[in-house]
Amino acid sequence: FLTTEINFQYFELLDTQKIISTVSNTAILSTAFKNEHRSDISTVLSLDSINLHSSAPINGKPHMSVSTTFIKLNISPKTIRTLSACAGYISNDPTDEEIKEA
Numbered sequence: 001f002l003t004t005e006i007n008f009q010y011f012e013l014l015d016t017q018k019i020i021s022t023v024s025n026t027a028i029l030s031t032a033f034k035n036e037h038r039s040d041i042s043t044v045l046s047l048d049s050i051n052l053h054s055s056a057p058i059n060g061k062p063h064m065s066v067s068t069t070f071i072k073l074n075i076s077p078k079t080i081r082t083l084s085a086c087a088g089y090i091s092n093d094p095t096d097e098e099i100k101e102a
Contacts, residue, residue, distance in 0.1 A: 012058070019054040019062065023047070030079065044079055046072040 004026050011018040028045040031038050048070035056062035 015058055017054075017056055017058055017060075017062070019052070019064075021052040022049055024049040026050070030082070042074060042076075043072075044074055046070075 005022075005024040007022045007024075009018075009020045011020075026045075026047040027043055029041055030044045031041045047068060050066065050068045053065045054062045
């Protein structure tokens with residue numbers, strides 16, 4: 001079994017705030033909703049670790065750097081449909097300015 005570990009650190013210095021975070025040993029599994037099909041479990045995504053680092057002035061707009069050491073992604077047509085539906089659901093609606101620029 002994988003054990004997910006989350007490490008989060010927040011530092012507030014004289015004029016800077018820093019956020020350092022690591023998520024290790026993460027896996028996303030896929031299975032059917034119906035009990036009779038639950039034996040078919042597959043790993044969709046495996047991450048060895050994902051690292052996040054942010055540094056910004058106090059009350060400024062932080063920017064996040066994201067890096068990962070290892071990603072294993074298993075793709076099937078069902079996985080693509082599921083991920084597309086999730087991404088469409090969580091994406092932001094465009095602002096009026098973005099619509100005008102398009």
